[in-house]
Amino acid sequence: MSGVDDRKGIQAEFDGLLGRFRLKVSLTIPPKGITALVGPSGAGKTSLLRAIAGLTRLPGRVMMDGEVWQEGRRFVPVHQRTLGMVFQESSLLSHLSVKDNLLFGYRRASGPKTMRLAEVVPLLGLEPLIGRSTDNLSGGERQRVALGRALLSQPRLLLMDEPLSSLDAQSRDDILPFLEALHRTLSIPVLYVSHDAEEVARLADHVVTLNAGQIVGTLQPATPDPLSPLTPDQIRDLARQALEAGIKPNPSAR
Amino acid sequence: MADVIWTTLKLASLTTVLLLVLATPLAWWLARQKVWWKEIIAAVAALPIVLPPTVLGFYLLLLLAPSSPLMELLQPFGIQSLAFTFPGLLIGSMVYSLPFAVQPIRNGFEAMGDRPMEVAATLRATPLNAFFTVAVPQARRGFLTAAVLVFAHTVGEFGVVLMIGGGVPGQTEVISVKLYQLVESLQFGEAHRLAAGLLIFSFVVLLTMFLTERRARKTAP
Numbered sequence: 001m002s003g004v005d006d007r008k009g010i011q012a013e014f015d016g017l018l019g020r021f022r023l024k025v026s027l028t029i030p031p032k033g034i035t036a037l038v039g040p041s042g043a044g045k046t047s048l049l050r051a052i053a054g055l056t057r058l059p060g061r062v063m064m065d066g067e068v069w070q071e072g073r074r075f076v077p078v079h080q081r082t083l084g085m086v087f088q089e090s091s092l093l094s095h096l097s098v099k100d101n102l103l104f105g106y107r108r109a110s111g112p113k114t115m116r117l118a119e120v121v122p123l124l125g126l127e128p129l130i131g132r133s134t135d136n137l138s139g140g141e142r143q144r145v146a147l148g149r150a151l152l153s154q155p156r157l158l159l160m161d162e163p164l165s166s167l168d169a170q171s172r173d174d175i176l177p178f179l180e181a182l183h184r185t186l187s188i189p190v191l192y193v194s195h196d197a198e199e200v201a202r203l204a205d206h207v208v209t210l211n212a213g214q215i216v217g218t219l220q221p222a223t224p225d226p227l228s229p230l231t232p233d234q235i236r237d238l239a240r241q242a243l244e245a246g247i248k249p250n251p252s253a254r
Numbered sequence: 255m256a257d258v259i260w261t262t263l264k265l266a267s268l269t270t271v272l273l274l275v276l277a278t279p280l281a282w283w284l285a286r287q288k289v290w291w292k293e294i295i296a297a298v299a300a301l302p303i304v305l306p307p308t309v310l311g312f313y314l315l316l317l318l319a320p321s322s323p324l325m326e327l328l329q330p331f332g333i334q335s336l337a338f339t340f341p342g343l344l345i346g347s348m349v350y351s352l353p354f355a356v357q358p359i360r361n362g363f364e365a366m367g368d369r370p371m372e373v374a375a376t377l378r379a380t381p382l383n384a385f386f387t388v389a390v391p392q393a394r395r396g397f398l399t400a401a402v403l404v405f406a407h408t409v410g411e412f413g414v415v416l417m418i419g420g421g422v423p424g425q426t427e428v429i430s431v432k433l434y435q436l437v438e439s440l441q442f443g444e445a446h447r448l449a450a451g452l453l454i455f456s457f458v459v460l461l462t463m464f465l466t467e468r469r470a471r472k473t474a475p
Binding site: 053055078080083085087091093094095104108109110149153 | 369370372373374375376377378379380381383384388391392394
């Protein structure tokens with residue numbers, strides 16, 4: 001026994017055709033942290049995200065913290081899956097104000113509310129936008145509202161489909177710090193589709209690489225570097241002490 | 255004269271309200287279905303645009319007249335005939351204006367695309383809740399256009415109302431039929447007043463629609 005409940009997090013397996021494209025994956029997402037889903041265009045990243053959300057129906061199995069979302073003929077409809085989704089392009093509901101967009105899922109969510117407007121608004125810097133309509137928001141602002149809206153729906157899983165790819169470099173730089181802040185705060189799993197190396201480097205704890213509908217590589221989190229909090233002088237002292245104690249450098253270490 | 259105007263406004267209002275309710279599910283189905291044969295249904299629903307009103311009126315008259323298959327079905331409920339009655343006229347108006355309701359609402363739903371409904375679903379909205387809180391408000395311009403077109407079209411129809419309604423005073427006599435009767439009996443003064451009234455009314459309705467559309471466009475995404 002590992003001591004960790006292996007039913008926690010997401011287990012997703014799919015094997016099915018979307019037109020001529022075959023998606024055949026088996027994926028486990030840890031219960032916490034950001035899992036980046038990377039790969040070239042047409043690799044099936046968005047299809048996989050949509051299949052997990054239940055927006056696209058593919059033969060397979062999806063378990064969320066041990067709860068069945070899809071298995072055999074059982075298919076829990078999207079609105080009953082407690083997930084939040086941020087789409088690639090802005091998807092704000094244009095007939096609602098920023099505030100009503102933010103509260104759309106919040107008002108419909110059942111159970112205890114752990115994410116509240118008063119917390120999400122400062123976290124994403126939405127204070128100046130809250131009283132506005134969705135017209136005339138910049139791309140970055142729109143995606144921040146979409147992200148806040150997804151969080152306020154009290155998700156147990158957050159799916160983000162290249163949320164920054166439609167933004168210009170400036171907007172992307174504006175929003176990344178908010179995502180990093182979110183990364184530190186959030187205690188739910190996030191599946192983050194991206195093909196931007198910088199985004200992945202800054203945000204991801206785990207990386208899953210997809211190509212032609214199949215997973216071709218996974219990168220587990222690097223073990224925290226025990227030396228990182230030390231100054232160079234302290235590290236040199238440690239090294240000298242080790243050498244003096246007769247500890248030899250490991251030749252197999254890179 | 256007042257009863258003619260009242261009958262006309264009552265007919266147009268009821269036709270508009272009932273048709274919006276009945277055309278919406280059909281428009282939604284046509285907008286969301288991916289099967290090719292939905293266009294057969296769409297073509298049937300659009301037939302009243304191309305058929306001469308008298309052809310439509312003729313078939314509706316046969317359908318609503320005593321001893322028609324439909325009337326025989328309704329006989330146990332005490333309904334013998336709907337020809338030359340207000341309910342019959344209302345049914346005829348609804349059939350005649352059906353495409354003017356279905357098409358704009360369908361366009362409104364199609365213009366919205368799939369995304370808003372997907373967004374609503376990921377935000378816990380049930381399909382029915384998403385329909386009323388997302389799809390209908392998103393397609394509001396389509397509903398507005400449909401309402402104005404159906405109302406104006408009903409006020410202006412002649413062939414169908416004459417065939418089915420027969421111009422029974424106080425019951426099925428509407429402005430357009432009355433105008434025809436006035437001209438036939440050479441009462442040009444009266445005819446002028448009615449014709450000018452209808453002309454101004456139609457212009458005001460269309461202008462209101464265009465101005466509202468213009469405002470809606472400005473606030474649309």
